Amino acid sequence: MARRVHLHVGAPKTGSTYVQNVLWKNRDALKKAGILLPGSVAAHDQAMTDLRSVPWRDPASTWTWDRLAAEAAAWPGDVVITNEGLGGATAEQAERAVRSLAPAEVHVIVAGRDLWRTFPSVWQQGVRARNVGRLDDFLGAVEQGKNDAFWDHTTNRMLMRWGDLVPADRRHLITVPPAGTPHDVLWQRFARVIGIPEGVCVIAAPPANPSLGAAEIEVLRRVNAALGDRYPHRTPYQKVVQRHLVDAVLKRAPNRVRFGVGAGRAGWVLDLADRQIKELDGYPCRVEGDLSELRPATVDRHPSPDELDDGQILQAAIESIVGLLGQADALHQQAAAPRTFARLRSRAARGLRRDR
Incomplete structure (x- = not known):
């Protein structure tokens, strides 16, 4: 007890x-x-x-x-x-x-x-x-x-x-x-x-x-609104939006402008x-x-x-797209690595058999 x-x-x-x-x-x-x-x-x-x-x-x-x-x-x-x-x-x-x-x-x-x-x-x-x-x-x-x-x-x-x-x-x-x-x-x-x-x-x-900057959190808010019924809270959203957009891109963005309650x-x-x-x-x-x-x-x-203008939001959105492209490329390379290794191993095995 x-x-x-x-x-x-x-x-x-x-x-x-x-x-x-x-x-x-x-x-x-x-x-x-x-x-x-x-x-x-x-x-x-x-x-x-x-x-x-x-x-x-x-x-x-x-x-x-x-x-x-x-x-x-x-x-x-x-x-x-x-x-x-x-x-x-x-x-x-x-x-x-x-x-x-x-x-x-x-x-x-x-x-x-x-x-x-x-x-x-x-x-x-x-x-x-x-x-x-x-x-x-x-x-x-x-x-x-x-x-x-x-x-x-x-x-x-x-x-x-x-x-x-x-x-x-x-x-x-x-x-x-x-x-x-x-x-x-x-x-x-x-x-x-x-x-x-x-x-x-x-x-x-x-x-x-x-903490995300003012522009980055506004981009995410607008993305949430545009998602409609896709990736509902909580698990689907965490697996896709949180993982690929927030963690992999927005947290690594410049986040130049801090935000607060307002004077x-x-x-x-x-x-x-x-x-x-x-x-x-x-x-x-x-x-x-x-x-x-x-x-x-x-x-x-x-x-x-x-209070941000559309130009600031657009710039953050463009930087987010660039970040997502990098994230997609990294995931593609991770997925391709095991296949590349398998091909090399297969070639090596065939070479050993020929040497015999």
């Missing part, structure tokens, strides 16, 4: 990928220290889609939430389950998850990042998941109170939806440090919450996960941040970091992708 289970449920765009990479790369060392990551990265993701009963669950998935919970229960020490998609569970789904892990001591971990950086990151992530809405429309809907789905995936609601299911001393809020802070600070905060002894994990620099909404975002901090300050939980880090440290003046 597991002693403690740490459920890291989100929020999205709070350094989750970096923390998860450290955990999984050090899985064997953690296991020797008595801390289990059950299953695999894919298992945690598949269990999340099962728990949430999402319509885009991959039909080929083999892991369910109950299977993951059973593997956790069989471990005699501590367990970590981590997937930022868990934060989107309903109250009923979250209750089921926590109940399934009993009688272990369940801890809930939620991370929080300032809204100035969160808004454009969440919108971009949505476009990279096949959304077609413009940034200004997204922000406008949030501003007018018409985008409840966004708030359901934010730190405050996630922490309270999941945290209300466990005692106050088992609710953990980790704040994401300001930009420019050494990358290992975020990891150290997670490690302290989970109880990972210092020196157990080898800490590497976070993997490159570049016109600075006052609104700062006011939201103050209200967010006040609400969290009144919620009983353990904070690792400082709530003041949820207030934007700087307010940049980067433009919205909606």
Whole structure:
């Protein structure tokens, strides 16, 4: 029976990928220290889609939430389950998850990042998941109170939806440090919450996960709109568009023009941040970091992708086509290599037979 289970449920765009990479790369060392990551990265993701009963669950998935919970229960020490998609569970789904892990001591971990950086990151992530809405429309809907789905995936609601299911001393809020802070600070905060002894994990620099530039993300948004019903979310889109266009081309593009919320909404975002901090300050939980880090440290003046002219979009589209041609050529050469090797081997074999 597991002693403690740490459920890291989100929020999205709070350094989750970096923390998860450290955990999984050090899985064997953690296991020797008595801390289990059950299953695999894919298992945690598949269990999340099962728990949430999402319509885009991959039909080929083999892991369910109950299977993951059973593997956790069989471990005699501590367990970590981590997937930022868990934060989107309903109250009923979250209750089921926590109940399934009993009688272990369940801890809930939620991370929080300032809204100035969160808004454009969440919108971009949505476009990279096949959304077609413009940034200004997204922000406008949030501003007018018409985008409840966004708030359901934010730190405050996630922490309270999941945290209300466990005692106050088992609710953990980790704040994401300001930009420019050494990358290992975020990891150290997670490690302290989970109880990972210092020196157990080898800490590497976070993997490159570049943000797309304003022109590149606008090209992708328009491609999504033009796709119609082709390559639906989630698996078909990841296998084709994410793999061949986003990962192989757009991430490697110049991405010259950064984008952001826009100076016109600075006052609104700062006011939201103050209200967010006040609400969290009144919620009983353990904070690792400082709530003041949820207030934007700087307010940049980067433009919205909606402000770009057609010439900038055209240039990014042409560069993307050139990149796709290179990707197609590389894939062709990879496919041809085994056939070339087979022909050479066959010729060599025929030569040996003639020599005899």
